[in-house]
Amino acid sequence: MLRVGLVGCGWWAAHAHLPAIHAHPDATLVAAGDPDPSRLSAVTERFPDARGFATVEEMLAVSDLDVLVVASPAAFHAHAARAGLLSGASVLVEKPFTLHATEAHELVGRAASRGLGLSVSLPYQYTAAARSVRDMLTTGALGDLVGVHAVFESYTAPLYEGDVGEYLRRVNRPHTVAPLSSTYADVAVAGGGHGQSQTSHVVSAIMDATGAQPEHVTGESVFASPGMDTANAISLRLSGTAVATVFSSGGALPGIAAQQSITYLGTAGSARHDLARATLDWATADGASGHVEPGDNESAYPNGAPITALLDAVLQARSTGSEDDLRRLTARAESAARAVEVIEQLYRPESTRD
Ligand SMILES: NC(=O)c1ccc[n+]([C@@H]2O[C@H](COP(=O)([O-])OP(=O)(O)OC[C@H]3O[C@@H](n4cnc5c(N)ncnc54)[C@H](O)[C@@H]3O)[C@@H](O)[C@H]2O)c1
Incomplete structure (x- = not known):
């Protein structure tokens, strides 16, 4: 045991x-x-x-x-x-x-x-869609990666103001224990707002799928209070030839399903990973295409x-x-460490960014 x-x-x-x-x-x-x-x-x-x-x-x-x-x-x-x-x-x-x-x-x-x-x-990286896009990028099935664009909306804005009840109402998720408001609303404990809580997910997914290093990061954020951001727009140069953009916001409302997707465009094909639905659609220049979705017993968010x-x-x-x-998991943590580089740059005053 x-x-x-x-x-x-x-x-x-x-x-x-x-x-x-x-x-x-x-x-x-x-x-x-x-x-x-x-x-x-x-x-x-x-x-x-x-x-x-x-x-x-x-x-x-x-x-x-x-x-x-x-x-x-x-x-x-x-x-x-x-x-x-x-x-x-x-x-x-x-x-x-x-x-x-x-x-x-x-x-x-x-x-x-x-x-x-x-x-x-x-968890977004533990679905069949995430595995497929990682494989396609690793094997070069899409050719050389040229660009990545991502949008990641979530319902988390109330958390950054300490309103845990409103967040739980918006996501309508059953729970026995609710988050402490300080976990997401106290900058000293959370390290920031949306960038730390949610943009970290989508940037980590891009780093994991591409295996790239972030070579140059610029970004802008909306701040609700000092250090507490609610939305981010990031522009990235990735190692190799690719560039990437990420827009991420906590301001989604239950009436419209939050959009969470990453599109990878290569010289020989493209793939769109829908993180919310855990699906992947891809097509290559030779006319092939495909669709991946969770199996019968697989959760979209495992x-x-x-x-x-x-x-x-x-x-x-x-x-x-x-x-x-074990080594494979630790190697993937290296991709997550690269995502921390990106998020850290986002919070750094512009004049001190690399
Ligand atoms: N992967 C995901 O999808 C996902 C989803 C939700 C939360 N999270 C992450 O999980 C973590 C916890 O979030 P949560 O929503 O469960 O918050 P929470 O407030 O419910 O839980 C945090 C717990 O940590 C305790 N704590 C505070 N300081 C501590 C310390 N120094 N050492 C040990 N425990 C301490 C608190 O008393 C509290 O019980 C956060 O980092 C959050 O970003 C991840």
Whole structure:
């Protein structure tokens, strides 16, 4: 049995990670950490094998974990992930991976050098459509990538003002635990607004699919209050020949379905990834075309897939000695680290951007 610990016993842990850990036949939650005693006891009561801890240090000192899940607010991700890796655990970190690219790259380096898994919880990248477009770009099926354009709308604007109730009403999502308002509305804890919370998803998806490095980043944001952005427009030069644009806003309303898509245009074909529907449409210059959508039992937003994939990769390493899947996950965390570079540039005053 893999021994799993959780840092941050909040909404997303309850909604995505705990059900997936509970459903996994070879994993048990043995430790939970949260500075809020009521949040902590809600998890330890539900999972009787889990001991409760106020801090990650106390947890790691006695828990001998195989896997640590970091689902605390953004500003605390890097510290907890580093502590987990130093203890010898593989780590799943919630998005946004970290607030600073140096931290993200350092974590990837630590994991890679120790043969540990490091993964970022980015469910849009765990669908058949995402796998297909990544394969097409990796194999050159679209020719040389020329341009990428993305639009990513979400319903998150109320979160940046601390109105969690209005957000939950807009997404109409059942929940037993609601997010704390500070997690998204306190700049010191969230690291920013929409760029950290949502634009991180779409930029990570582009970095993951293309495998590119961000070479030059410019951007503009709408700010509701100092440091708290609600919409972003990003212009990017990617390594190779391609350029990319991303528009992302938290201002979608329930009356119109939020548009979330990335279009990849190459010299020999193009592909459109609809992240909200988890579909892919593609066509190539030789007349071929195709459509990919989720299978019967696949969710368009498989929020338990990132922790399940990490648990499976740790088990594979244990049972076969092959670290291939762990290394693959850690290599994908490198793409997420490149997305942190982009988001960090977005928040940097224009005069200090690279
Ligand atoms: N991948 C996704 O689709 C997705 C969706 C929602 C949230 N998230 C991410 O999950 C993380 C948590 O968000 P949430 O919505 O569950 O928020 P939340 O407010 O419900 O949960 C955060 C929890 O962390 C605890 N906490 C605060 N400081 C801590 C610390 N230093 N160490 C440990 N725990 C601490 C809080 O007490 C709270 O219980 C955020 O990074 C968020 O961006 C990801």
